[in-house]
Amino acid sequence: MTITASQNAWILETRNTTYALGLDEAGLLVHRYWGERLALHDIPPPPPMRGWASFSNGAHHAPEEYPAYGGMSFNEPCVKATFADGTRTLDLRFVGAAVHGDELRLTLRDAVYALTVTLVYRVYAAEDIVTRHVVLHNAGAAAITMERAFSAVWHLPHGDGYRLSHLAGRWYDEMNYQQETLTAGVKVLESRRLTSSHTHQPWFAVDRGDADETRGAVWFGALAWSGNWKLTAEVTDYQTTRIGIGLNDWDWAWQLAPGETFTTPVALAGYTSDGMGAASRLLHRWARAHVVPRADEPRRVLYNSWEATFFSVNETQQMALATRAAAIGVELFVMDDGWFKGRVDDKAGLGDWTPDSVKFPRGLAPLIAHVEGLGMRFGLWIEPEMVNPNSDLYRAHPDWVLHFPPRPRSTGRHQLILNLARPDVQDHLIGVFDKLLSENRIGFIKWDMNRAPSEPGWPDAPREPREVWTRYVYGVYRVWDTLRARHRDVIWQTCSGGGGRTDYGILARAEQAWISDNTHADARLRIQDGCSRVYPAITMEAWVTDASEDRFPLAFRFHVSMCGALGIGANLLRWGESEMGAAAALIAQYKAVRPIIHLGECYRLDVAAAEGQYGMQYVSGDESESVVFLFRLHGAERIPPLRVRLMGLTPDRLYTLTNTTTGAALGPHTGAYWMRVGVEVALPAIGSAMLRLRVVS
Numbered sequence: 173m174t175i176t177a178s179q180n181a182w183i184l185e186t187r188n189t190t191y192a193l194g195l196d197e198a199g200l201l202v203h204r205y206w207g208e209r210l211a212l213h214d215i216p217p218p219p220p221m222r223g224w225a226s227f228s229n230g231a232h233h234a235p236e237e238y239p240a241y242g243g244m245s246f247n248e249p250c251v252k253a254t255f256a257d258g259t260r261t262l263d264l265r266f267v268g269a270a271v272h273g274d275e276l277r278l279t280l281r282d283a284v285y286a287l288t289v290t291l292v293y294r295v296y297a298a299e300d301i302v303t304r305h306v307v308l309h310n311a312g313a314a315a316i317t318m319e320r321a322f323s324a325v326w327h328l329p330h331g332d333g334y335r336l337s338h339l340a341g342r343w344y345d346e347m348n349y350q351q352e353t354l355t356a357g358v359k360v361l362e363s364r365r366l367t368s369s370h371t372h373q374p375w376f377a378v379d380r381g382d383a384d385e386t387r388g389a390v391w392f393g394a395l396a397w398s399g400n401w402k403l404t405a406e407v408t409d410y411q412t413t414r415i416g417i418g419l420n421d422w423d424w425a426w427q428l429a430p431g432e433t434f435t436t437p438v439a440l441a442g443y444t445s446d447g448m449g450a451a452s453r454l455l456h457r458w459a460r461a462h463v464v465p466r467a468d469e470p471r472r473v474l475y476n477s478w479e480a481t482f483f484s485v486n487e488t489q490q491m492a493l494a495t496r497a498a499a500i501g502v503e504l505f506v507m508d509d510g511w512f513k514g515r516v517d518d519k520a521g522l523g524d525w526t527p528d529s530v531k532f533p534r535g536l537a538p539l540i541a542h543v544e545g546l547g548m549r550f551g552l553w554i555e556p557e558m559v560n561p562n563s564d565l566y567r568a569h570p571d572w573v574l575h576f577p578p579r580p581r582s583t584g585r586h587q588l589i590l591n592l593a594r595p596d597v598q599d600h601l602i603g604v605f606d607k608l609l610s611e612n613r614i615g616f617i618k619w620d621m622n623r624a625p626s627e628p629g630w631p632d633a634p635r636e637p638r639e640v641w642t643r644y645v646y647g648v649y650r651v652w653d654t655l656r657a658r659h660r661d662v663i664w665q666t667c668s669g670g671g672g673r674t675d676y677g678i679l680a681r682a683e684q685a686w687i688s689d690n691t692h693a694d695a696r697l698r699i700q701d702g703c704s705r706v707y708p709a710i711t712m713e714a715w716v717t718d719a720s721e722d723r724f725p726l727a728f729r730f731h732v733s734m735c736g737a738l739g740i741g742a743n744l745l746r747w748g749e750s751e752m753g754a755a756a757a758l759i760a761q762y763k764a765v766r767p768i769i770h771l772g773e774c775y776r777l778d779v780a781a782a783e784g785q786y787g788m789q790y791v792s793g794d795e796s797e798s799v800v801f802l803f804r805l806h807g808a809e810r811i812p813p814l815r816v817r818l819m820g821l822t823p824d825r826l827y828t829l830t831n832t833t834t835g836a837a838l839g840p841h842t843g844a845y846w847m848r849v850g851v852e853v854a855l856p857a858i859g860s861a862m863l864r865l866r867v868v869s
């Protein structure tokens with residue numbers, strides 16, 4: 173049993189953790205415990221209600237599970253609303269609870285107004301994860317304006333001095349791992365960019381400042397949402413620490429009409445006593461078991477044309493690239509931007525999704541037949557949410573874009589954003605791409621989104637226009653879900669100028685993600701390290717390109733990209749026979765270990781990243797096989813060998829180790845030996861190695 177209800181208390185148990193909440197003496201729904209599994213009789217009672225002086229009352233000090241704006245409480249609330257008569261505070265009281273299997277629903281209702289707030293908890297016992305979302309319902313006769321509706325606040329055990337780990341960056345430089353001690357006040361991470369953004373990831377990990385990859389208590393979580401979001405990491409004036417997370421209330425409001433409900437995105441969180449690495453693996457396991465589509469099918473090796481041919485694609489040249497790609501073992505050929513009407517550069521074409529008659533006078537069919545004849549699937553790049561002013565679509569529907577009528581419509585990359593909050597725009601896109609997918613044998617779609625918003629207006633909105641931030645994302649989801657449902661064979665990739673829309677909202681409908689436009693091998697190692705903290709390798713598409721070829725050998729660039737779903741983005745028409753041969757051999761090596769990388773567990777090895785060294789290890793679910801990638805980005809010649817202790821093996825089984833790069837074989841030794849003594853690997857100042865371990869008995 174994962175949920176126990178007793179005496180106004182609810183205890184959520186996973187394999188290794190306990191999460192407890194209940195009513196306090198004043199009837200407030202408060203948090204009681206979250207951490208390592210605890211016997212029911214040891215769960216602490218709700219903290220006593222107390223106020224300190226006349227400057228805050230008991231509610232300010234109570235660790236409420238879903239605090240509302242109201243009373244003398246000054247911490248970050250989860251919910252704020254204005255009622256039709258102008259009242260701007262809430263007074264939520266517990267009215268009932270229901271348990272259905274792994275789901276707990278707790279309903280609160282305002283003491284005066286007919287607003288109910290249902291907190292929904294779901295327990296994922298095997299992965300030590302709890303998810304939460306909230307359903308708001310207006311059962312009254314007058315509209316209610318919601319001004320904040322977070323998905324959750326997560327309370328840490330009493331105290332301050334916690335350390336927050338998060339991922340920050342920018343276009344071309346996403347997911348840099350950051351760590352900082354939380355001090356009094358509120359630290360905000362957010363997106364105001366219509367997507368989850370390159371700037372911050374909707375993810376956190378919190379520890380007491382002492383956790384490393386393998387040891388220490390870590391509380392972690394994320395928000396499954398692809399639009400504006402906000403995270404508030406708050407250390408209160410009475411030394412408590414809490415993480416609120418949900419839709420961003422920046423420039424946001426939602427009108428809840430009589431009878432309507434509003435459902436927030438899902439927030440998820442987990443706890444481990446075994447450090448940052450274990451936290452990542454729990455998230456990966458949860459995502460593969462419950463979120464990412466087809467997560468039991470290793471991803472195809474793909475080729476993508478972007479960095480090879482940019483906008484100047486045409487039939488003969490793409491056929492030639494496809495022939496070269498097939499020769500080295502590529503399984504999916506993707507034509508990127510440039511294939512549709514008028515798309516000679518980034519100034520025209522977006523919106524008109526038919527093949528360009530100059531570049532593809534016979535349509536896409538001959539190219540697709542050629543690709544399929546070579547034994548590969550065919551894929552295509554699209555950017556449905558965008559329109560160039562120079563397009564037939566914009567000339568026909570200038571009112572379809574986000575804008576404020578009196579203001580100029582600012583372009584980004586010469587494009588405007590279609591207002592996907594509008595059902596007619598959604599229907600148009602469903603029609604256009606349904607036709608494209610029905611008329612062409614397409615096995616893969618790369619869905620891009622290449623600008624941040626400006627003038628986010630929705631003229632003539634039938635409702636509160638600030639709903640646009642949320643309705644837009646639900647519009648994207650509706651188009652995506654409808655097309656997925658109608659074209660079940662297609663694999664989908666999320667992209668937004670690289671990693672601008674990588675999150676667990678979109679990864680519920682995209683098999684894989686393009687996490688950065690930066691394909692330089694050194695930058696990639698750092699970005700991929702950040703990505704591995706949240707997302708499993710199977711979702712992370714990674715291309716070998718010609719970028720940084722002057723600094724990193726081909727095998728190095730391959731090894732970097734093998735740490736995810738391998739792709740090739742180089743101009744193969746330029747590659748000589750020796751590069752083609754080497755690439756074919758590396759792709760064959762990758763295919764042999766791909767199930768371990770995509771379906772197994774991932775370990776970040778302790779090899780001193782600060783000194784430009786990275787180590788990633790993947791272990792199969794049954795621990796019988798493992799693959800290790802080691803990298804050295806710089807250093808002096810005559811540098812000593814790298815000594816690395818491996819992870820995740822069965823201590824008493826015997827494993828042999830082969831260095832795939834040099835051919836050297838070692839062992840057999842026990843898993844305990846490889847994990848405690850380790851292996852020495854000689855790497856040049858700039859170099860990489862791939863090691864394989866196999867159980868012998």
Ligand code: GLA
Nearest residue numbers: 478508509667668669670689
């Ligand atoms: C974005 C993507 C790239 C490529 C270009 C095409 O920048 O991230 O991979 O598809 O658009 O215009």
